[in-house]
Amino acid sequence: MLQISFEIDKAANILKLLGDKTRLTMMKLMDNHACCVCEFVEIFQFSQPAVSQHLRKLKDLGLVVEERKGQWIFYSVNKNNEYYSFIQPILDQLPSQDYKIKELEEKGTRINCC
Amino acid sequence: MLQISFEIDKAANILKLLGDKTRLTMMKLMDNHACCVCEFVEIFQFSQPAVSQHLRKLKDLGLVVEERKGQWIFYSVNKNNEYYSFIQPILDQLPSQDYKIKELEEKGTRINCC
């Protein structure tokens, strides 16, 4: 009973995070690409702290993982999270946002440090 | 391009609505059972207007449909909505909340007017 209650709570918390256009787009992008903070700043035209705060929330729930590469910290969807099976069908049904990555590449602001 | 943007917007709006524990539980229940407002009042122990306002939001996005039966208005998940395929896998992965209905039946406050 407590377990069920916990699961509904957890699911609601995850959906609340995904229920923001910026974070949802980030998650769709990070499902295919590791992205760093400055790329999201470029894509969404928000301040760097705004982007960091979104990523912090996603990280706190375990939805994304970070990996530092030199100056940059790359974020990607945590496919080992026990709730990935919950969010996968959601992300799969979203239209690809890869054109945003292409735009970065065309502007020369895509980070490829590896 | 506008279409894609619209879809991400719409998906985020749907997920935002589902990202509330009360509404998510309601949706899970209404996926199997038509429920009326007073049943939700009993289940959640919120005021009747609070319940009506949640249902209003779900109805405004087309996620639920209402059907009046006598004094009562029964709400259920709108499976004809074009976005039902989007929310179905979400609801399917949630633990059943039917025990809440059973509790109503045991207390004698379940409405069965048909």
Place this chain on the structure above:
DNA sequence: TGAATATATAAGCAAATAGTTATATACTAA
């Protein structure tokens, strides 16, 4: 070391959210 770049955290603020109480509307049944 010191300057430049990338990211995180803190503090503040306007808008959105989810509840409340009060009241209006709609249906049922005497």
Place this chain on the structure above:
DNA sequence: TTAGTATATAACTATTTGCTTATATATTCA
């Protein structure tokens, strides 16, 4: 018609949210 029940709407409020600017921390490179 009138009383009782079910639901919706309006107005209000406390809390949460998502941004901002200012500042701190971490890494790279000359």
